[in-house]
Amino acid sequence: AQSVTQLGSHVSVSEGALVLLRCNYSSSVPPYLFWYVQYPNQGLQLLLKYTSAATLVKGINGFEAEFKKSETSFHLTKPSAHMSDAAEYFCAVMGGTSYGKLTFGQGTILTVHP
Amino acid sequence: GAVVSQHPSWVICKSGTSVKIECRSLDFQATTMFWYRQFPKQSLMLMATSNEGSKATYEQGVEKDKFLINHASLTLSTLTVTSAHPEDSSFYICSARGDGLQPQHFGDGTRLSIL
Numbered sequence: 068a069q070s071v072t073q074l075g076s077h078v079s080v081s082e083g084a085l086v087l088l089r090c091n092y093s094s095s096v097p098p099y100l101f102w103y104v105q106y107p108n109q110g111l112q113l114l115l116k117y118t119s120a121a122t123l124v125k126g127i128n129g130f131e132a133e134f135k136k137s138e139t140s141f142h143l144t145k146p147s148a149h150m151s152d153a154a155e156y157f158c159a160v161m162g163g164t165s166y167g168k169l170t171f172g173q174g175t176i177l178t179v180h181p
Numbered sequence: 182g183a184v185v186s187q188h189p190s191w192v193i194c195k196s197g198t199s200v201k202i203e204c205r206s207l208d209f210q211a212t213t214m215f216w217y218r219q220f221p222k223q224s225l226m227l228m229a230t231s232n233e234g235s236k237a238t239y240e241q242g243v244e245k246d247k248f249l250i251n252h253a254s255l256t257l258s259t260l261t262v263t264s265a266h267p268e269d270s271s272f273y274i275c276s277a278r279g280d281g282l283q284p285q286h287f288g289d290g291t292r293l294s295i296l
Contacts, residue, residue, distance in 0.1 A: 110287035
């Protein structure tokens, strides 16, 4: 079984500041991990994915995430926040089971202040 | 690439009617499609998983006769909310994925409002 915990339901940063969204996972098999972003009244857009290759994964819009097995973490970062980054972010784990079902975290709402 | 189209984006209808939502993968073959429900300020709740040509697998607590899922081709899945009532009002999102380690790609969701 898999589970995902996103620490902090709300994160607020200033424009230009570092963005750090935390995600810890639990999986009984080697995990595949994903970060998705959701803008209001829209579906989810894939930001990046980890599928057992490089532990530092670069995604779209300047985001990246680092897989740390020892910490069971997959935190999402961006060096400099833009106003357009304001959205809800979901971390998800796929445990290599059939059908590729995802287990989502509860989401983190990112607010960016001018 | 990997575009998923969901239609309609917004539906308002009277209690007791049935509503069909379509989910199409536009540029890839979707071996598996998923249907989610999202309540305000909450994460996505998986309702069912469907594979082309097979019966959908529903999550515990999801009524099969209320939420009919058809996955007739590798590019199209439909969700029909039968005899909809106000408590069925929600944001429904579909996703699709290909084979192997492909991620799920999501549609833009359907806002369903039952009066």
